[in-house]
Amino acid sequence: MREISAKEVETLIEDGKSLNIIDVREAKEVLVGKIPGAINIPLRLIEFRMHELDKCKEYIMVCRSGGRSGRATQFLEKQGFNVINMSGGMLAWKGKVE
Template sequence: MREMNAKEVENLLNEGKKLNIIDVREVDEVKTGKIPGAINMPLGLVEFRMHELDKTKEYIMVCRSGGRSGRACQFLKSYGFNVINMAGGMLAWEGKIE
């Protein structure tokens, strides 16, 4: 599984890169703050919402610590999606939140 750490993701955002970030935490967890521009898609709904994703794009998956996003990556990769897990999740995130 491909991984990036939180600092690498933050640096890409700071450089103005357009990233497709999917936050797989539950709705109440996201209320405490998410990476700007991230789309919330709780892990339990990924299977039912993957039709909203584009297989030609790259997605960075995020959760609290990296475990759930890792499972989301494995699942989506098995369906042909291009995914990267953000290692350490939001616990490692030091950038801006919204």
């Protein structure tokens, strides 16, 4: 499983890179703040909503601490998606939130 640090993601955003970020936390968790532009698909719904994702794109998976996003990353990898887990999750995120 590939991983990227929260700082690396923040730097890519600051550099103007267009990222596809999937936040797998529950909706109530996302209400306290998410990475700008991130799409919320709770982990329990990934299997049912993966048809919304494009296998030609790269996705960065995010959760609170990196565990749930790690499970989502492993699941989506097995389905043929290009995914990276953000290690440390939102607990490690120091950038802007919306």
